């Protein structure tokens with residue numbers, strides 16, 4: 121090992137580079153979008169396709185964007201027979217590095233659904249940062265608020281897929297967890313305040329999420345917090361500024377310390393979230409579908425839209441939350457939002473990977489025509 125026994129210490133976090141040439145600087149005005157230029161005339165009234173047709177409006181009438189604030193990660197997959205023993209070097213059967221991170225996943229989902237979407241996050245000045253930039257760009261996400269930092273590597277995870285089906289994962293938080301400015305930049309807060317909706321998760325520091333959620337609330341912008349990410353209590357200061365909390369069943373159980381196996385148990389756990397000040401809770405239940413609880417109202421249940429073949433459920437939760445956010449900002453009813461999200465997630469589970477499996481709007485609309 122010798123010279124390689126330790127990695128060089130990270131450089132100090134340098135000031136953010138606002139005009140990083142690696143990130144093409146798209147116009148800061150709300151971008152124009154062409155939602156569904158080749159949409160077929162629907163055979164029956166469909167609230168989603170009506171929206172899609174209306175949305176080819178000129179740029180100055182473009183809707184307020186979806187702003188996703190969160191993590192961007194390079195997921196390094198290695199396929200191995202078994203974990204190496206101490207001091208041992210083994211060969212992997214296969215290896216692949218894919219862009220991921222809950223924030224980047226959700227932003228790409230918004231972009232692929234043809235809704236104007238900004239991603240606010242951090243990468244390092246390294247090859248993984250370029251991989252993520254390319255993935256976001258490929259999804260049509262606006263990158264003006266993707267910041268690059270010199271003092272930390274791009275967040276990455278080594279995912280060891282073992283032949284017995286066990287996965288062992290090591291996460292390097294890198295630029296997701298460090299080098300955030302103490303006070304977010306004015307232009308970053310401005311895009312949050314210009315949003316139609318803001319989407320957060322828990323893979324960046326709570327202090328950043330709190331600043332974003334506060335800024336959004338002060339501008340009356342609704343905030344959805346996807347509970348996925350670190351398994352730690354959510355600070356009250358963050359919950360106070362959240363409009364919708366979206367956990368899956370295990371996250372809800374961990375957050376409330378309550379069982380979540382039956383509808384009754386889930387309702388009680390959600391009751392605890394209401395007590396903590398969150399009025400709306402969107403629970404994702406895997407193959408059992410989803411339920412939206414609004415305090416003082418009847419819960420709305422949405423079953424899955426069954427997939428002919430389930431290939432890989434990675435990214436289903438991110439797709440569901442982001443698609444729900446898109447439908448909500450487009451003014452759909454809560455029931456319509458749930459259905460739109462279920463359709464997007466159903467398409468997601470039919471394709472391998474997270475980002476590669478996120479559906480475009482036309483595919484979602486086509487599926488909705490059939491159910």
Ligand SMILES: Nc1ncnc2c1ncn2[C@@H]1O[C@H](COP(=O)(O)OP(=O)(O)O)[C@@H](O)[C@H]1O
Nearest residue numbers: 368404405406407409410424436437462465466
């Ligand atoms: N087998 C499946 N078939 C169709 N849709 C699915 C399936 N599994 C999950 N989904 C959809 O994806 C959504 C999110 O998945 P879920 O597992 O609940 O989230 P997470 O990935 O956060 O655990 C579900 O509410 C459902 O709509």
Ligand SMILES: [Mg+2]
Nearest residue numbers: 368405406437
């Ligand atoms: Mg799940």
